[in-house]
Amino acid sequence: MKGERVAQLELLLKSHPEGLRRAEIARRLGVHRSTISRYVEELKNKVELIDDNNLIKIKNPPDEQEIENLSLYEALALNMSAEALVSSIDIQNPHLASGLRKIAMSMRSYAPKISDNIFALADKIEKSLENSTNRTKVYNKILEVLIDCWVSGHIARMIVESGEEVEMAPYFIGFKEDSLGRYPITVTGRLRHTMDIVTINISGIKSAIMLDETYTIPDNLKPFKTKEKTPGYDAIDMIPLTIKIKERSALNSFSTIIHSDIETKINEKGELICSFKAENSIETMLRIIQSGTSVEVLSPESYKKRLLSYLESIINIYRK
Template sequence: MKGERVAQLEPLLHSHPEGLRRAEIARRLGVHRSTISRYVDELKQYIDIYEENNLIKIKDKEGDENIALSVYESLAFNLSAEILATNSEFQNPHLASGLRKIAMNMRSYAPKISDNVINLAEQIDKQVQQKKESSKFNSILEVLIDSWVSGRIVRIIQMPNGFEPVETELAPYFIGFREEDSGGRNPISVTGRLRHTTEIITIDISTITSATILDETYTIPDNLKPFKLRENTEQYASIDMIPLRLKLKERSAMNVFHTVVHGTPEFDKLEDGTLICSMDVENSIELFLRIIQCGDSVEILSPESFKKKFCKMLNKILVIYQ
């Protein structure tokens, strides 16, 4: 468990170059503050970490070059930053911090543009301080980003239009603007897979009232298809498929897979009469449940990674009843 936490600490610090307090790191990793010093000491063996003004930071490597933009690139960046700052309902203090760092890099060769970028950063900071809603929004956004970076499931609670709170457990795949036809500001949303399903949904972050990172990891599939809007809905459709190979004692066992998305099954009969089925199947909790339902009538042959994952789940289930 400790090794996992230390592994999660590095990407967390990389995503916060301004540094994080020990208490904040503990909150984001879901551990007690007293354990953070041990994690930091262990990570120091691999990367250069230091503490400044009670903030834990990753030290820049020697020889790292500053960003050098041309005047044209600098102006294009300035204009893009202005669009970003005015396109979102909630302003972000990390945007202001990043703008200042880049502005200082262009001070020597584009002083006027540098001043414009610094002024833009100051405007963002003022808006953040004036709007209490921005503080809550940014706190939730940071949790979602940490979940995304560390590859862990996040539990979110929404309060849509004053109705009963809705709890959702999500594996974030993407965080960004969602296009709308309203002509107004585009909301910042999180798109990801619902836990225990293959369903991909997109949620407006401003509707989230609480976000908590869970102690369960996930991976974004390499064969993830581009998100596409379904007709008459705001959800996205994308399914992670795996090339499943099964050994069957009874062909009728295939009936349990009718509720699972799969390709056309291909059957091979061995000399001893054993029936082998190969097909592309959705990688979901539903698939696990259907295989368990088959009992000893079905045996997973490949892929090996899925077979190990299935055995790990069976062991977890057995622990409950032992």
């Protein structure tokens, strides 16, 4: 127990390089003031302490780095920030990993676990940079081959992500543009021995070489067709419904079966009334039943009767 208190005292004093009074140390450690002197004397065997106007502090060597004076909370905040840096690819670089290692070294004496964690984070950053560099080298090499093929009019042979071998006559390189600039992401061309034109993500290509066979881009090359949007479902049989909504969220369950604008109004009792055209289908009935007491059908009367008849037929099944 005494050794634990001495370790806590060392951490406390390193977190407060300006020094602390004995009463404050006792309060922070949760011990009686009379016992502090024993812990101080024990700690003197490990580090050099000074008593400056009743302030107990650790005497730092003149060349000691200021980073060693981090408080416990500062160390924790630094540790969490370092973890966030690992996932921030845009700002990762070797200097960041090196700097984190130096900080971890400075924290070794008073926050060993956090220090070890920061060392591990620095290793992760370096490993991530190494993998990223390797991927970039492969990407740039493949892009160079594709551009050479396109410029010289030669067929490219590629191994794609699935392991399949593809031979293509590159027609053009596709680019993506964002706030950081414009960079190539795809290659589009005709598959060899076919008339099929395909687009392949460059990042999914494992290797690429230029073949001796040449090709020419046809002068009458037509714009590539985009897939037409599938027309939405147009319900033939519609029914005008007016419902009373007791819980507004219940209206969300009707979103896929409503085929008109929703007209809303508040009646004299302050209740929300909604009118719209919905599919005259079993699906609409199921949505109403699913909403329970949150929804009440007001009109048409014929639909109310049909809904009631449907509910009774369900109940009768379980009455047998």
